[in-house]
Amino acid sequence: MAGSYLKEDKSMSQLGSDNYQRENYHVGIYCRLSHEDGETGESNSIGNQKAMLTKYVMDKGWSIADIYIDDGYTGVSFERPGFMRLLQDIKAKKISMVITKDMSRLGRDYIQVGHYIEKFFPENRVRFIAVNDNIDTGNLEGNDMTPFKAVINDMYCKDISKKVRSVFNHKRHEGKFIGAFAPYGxxxxxxxxxxxxxxxxxxxxxxxxxxxxxxxxxxxxxxxxxxxxxxxxxxxxxxxxxxxxxxxxxxxxxxxxxxxxxxxxxxxxxxxxxxxxxxxxxxxxxxxxxxxxxxxxxxxxxxxxxxxxxxxxxxxxxxKHKNNDFSGAKKAVKLFSGFAFCGDCGEYMTYTKAPSGNYFLICSGYKRFGKSHCTRHSILEEKLEEMILKDFRKLVRKFADRERLKKKAEQVVNKRKTSKNMYEDELTSVDKRLGDIQVMLKSLYEDKVKGVIDEEQFLEFYNAFNKEKVGLNNRYDELKKFLNITEKQEDKQKKVEQLVDDTLNLKKLNRLILAEMIEKVEVLEFEDIKINYKIKNPCQ
Known part of the structure; x- marks a missing residue:
């Protein structure tokens, strides 16, 4: 692509007397500054570019159509708001000349820069000037160094990219956060x-x-x-x-x-x-x-x-135990999804609903491919849960250490106390936010009366804040209920004993218990099962 800069564009030569030599130009001044310079708003560098280029255009006696600014945008990407607006005005025939301080202000990707200088500008009968680089597409003989300057700008950008990446990696290894915004929370x-x-x-x-x-x-x-x-x-x-x-x-x-x-x-x-x-x-x-x-x-x-x-x-x-969808069943948490598999073909067991309203699991291989692949292996969810519970209780009662369970239960009770503190902290946070919303709603109404915002804006913000307020009020009531239940609980020793008894006489499974204890459950024909525990089952 660099070589294409040196080829004389015939369309440009033919336009010499028609466009490039005329003096009544409508100039688009383009200024750009990289974000790495660390300035905010219109930085001094942008101001210097504007002042220099405005004086240059006025000294030549040309007309300034508009000034286009991209402050804080890299030269590698050409998707910049100011530059995109410049291109739109060129297509609308509002601009007949583009002028920048130097070629690197236009961009640092030599292929893209070449596209605009060699193709886009000439096709739209636009003259381009980079003042400090002495580049002027209206004077073909003076542009021999254009491709080399474009390549140098591109190499500079590549070098900067490596240095920035090296600095960022050093900070990452030190455990320093380098993101623009902190993670939620x-x-x-x-x-x-x-x-x-x-x-x-x-x-x-x-x-x-x-x-x-x-x-x-x-x-x-x-x-x-x-x-x-x-x-x-x-x-x-x-x-x-x-x-x-x-x-x-x-x-x-x-x-x-x-x-x-x-x-x-x-x-x-x-x-x-x-x-x-x-x-x-x-x-x-x-x-x-x-x-x-x-x-x-x-x-x-x-x-x-x-x-x-x-x-x-x-x-x-x-x-790791991802839920599998099942037809006919209510979209709720499915207890054995990701845990139950066919004991013969190895396919996962899928849920379906019986006319009675009960849910049962069948082999997904049978469901998709029929008897040629596998048999039904049907089992009611309730029965499967009871069979696992029976085996689990047998395992726990025979080999569990009651004293160790007590220690674990004490840890759980202490954790509940921590949860109570968390609920109290959240309640304070919710209460504060409700107060903030009330103030904002009042301020919002005052802005509407003063004409600062119109009716549509008022309703949009009001509805958003009001919805948040309703949700927070519901959460406030929910938290108060949790705290009341916590305060009414029995003393610590009774709670510990209760937790131990509940563990030894487990009556209900949940997905967390399955995830912690069981690798998978294989469902065999005639409602038989094989449980693969994550720990070795001494009962077997």
């Missing part, structure tokens, strides 16, 4: 931007999400619950808190399956800094590729944890 330490501290307003929501998942809620169910309660999603919360955060097209972003999953999979909530999860394909492209977990840069103990390592491990274990 945290905020940047005002004393050190590379250190995370807990955001007390929304950390309770993160803890609650983990507890909901452990208790049996799926990603979509959690998202729906949070949306119904008006809990701000990560994007909406960042947009409310940070002026520089752009929510995109959605005015009031909602919680979704993916946003819930991203939080539940993120080890940052255990006090671990895990970075370098993805990387750009190269310095010219915006596309990224996800890296394998072994390539992440992980540093432990870099900040205060929101979630205990034990709870994070529970969630991770449950995620």
């Amino acid at each position: 945290y905020e940047k330490d005002p004393k050190d931007n590379s250190h995370l501290i807990i955001d007390k307003e929304i950390a309770p929501t993160v803890r609650r999400m983990f507890q909901l998942y452990i208790s049996g809620y799926g990603f979509t169910a959690i998202a729906k619950k949070l949306n119904e309660e008006g809990i701000p999603s990560p994007a909406y919360y960042k947009n409310r808190k940070y002026e520089t955060f752009n929510v995109g097209k959605a005015r009031v972003p909602k919680w979704s399956h993916s946003s819930v999953k991203a939080i539940l999979k993120n080890p940052v909530y255990t006090g671990v800094m895990a970075q370098n999860k993805s990387r750009k394909i190269n310095y010219k492209s915006r596309k990224t590729e996800n890296l394998q977990e072994k390539d992440w840069i992980v540093v432990e103990g870099t900040h205060e944890a929101i979630i205990s390592p034990e709870d994070f491990k529970k969630v991770k274990t449950l995620m």
Whole structure:
């Protein structure tokens, strides 16, 4: 492509007397400054570019059509708002000349720069001048150095990219946070931007999400619950808190399956800094590729944890047993999805609903391919649960150490006390937010009366705040109920004994118990089963 710069463009030669030699130009002044310069607003460098180029145009006696500015945008990408507006005005025939301080202001990708100088500008009868580089497409003889300067700019950008990546990796290995915005539940330490501290307003929501998942809620169910309660999603919360955060097209972003999953999979909530999860394909492209977990840069103990390592491990274990959809069944948590498999063909057991309303499991291989593949292996969910419970109780009663169970139970009781403190903290946070919303609603109404915002804007913000208020009021009542139940519980010793008895005489399974204790359950013909425990079963 560099060689193409040196080829004389016949269309440009033919335009010499028609366009490039005339004096009545409508000039588009283009100024750009990279974000790495660390300036905000219109920096001094942008101001210098404007002043220099404006004087240059006026000295030549040309007309300034408009000034286009991209402050804080890299020269590698050409998707910049100011530059895109310039291109639109060129196509609309509003511009007959583009002028920049030097060629690197136009861009640092020599292939793209070549496209605009060699093809786009000439085809649209536009003259280009880079003042400090003495480049003028109206004077072909003086442009011999153009391709070399473009390549040098491109090499400079590549070198800068390597240096920046090296600095970032060094910070990652030191456990310093380098993201633009802190993860949901945290905020940047005002004393050190590379250190995370807990955001007390929304950390309770993160803890609650983990507890909901452990208790049996799926990603979509959690998202729906949070949306119904008006809990701000990560994007909406960042947009409310940070002026520089752009929510995109959605005015009031909602919680979704993916946003819930991203939080539940993120080890940052255990006090671990895990970075370098993805990387750009190269310095010219915006596309990224996800890296394998072994390539992440992980540093432990870099900040205060929101979630205990034990709870994070529970969630991770449950995620390995992904739910399988089943026709006819209610969209709720399916106890044996991901755990039950056909003992003959090895396919997973899928749920279906009987006319009686009961749910039973059948071999998915049989369901899809018929008798030629496998047989039905049908078993009622209730019966399968009872058979596993019977085997589990037999195992526990025969080999469990009651004293060790007591110690474990005491740990659980103490953890409940911690949960009570968490509920109290969240209650305080919810109460504070309700007060803030009341103030904002009043301010919103005053802005409407003064004419600061119109009726449509008022209703949009009012409905969003009001919905959040309703959800918070519901959560407030729910938290008060939890705290009342906690306060009415029996004394510690009785609770310990009760937990031990409940363990020895387990009456109900849940997915967490299955994930912790069982690798898989093989369902054989004639309602027989084989349980593969994660620990060795001494009963067998």
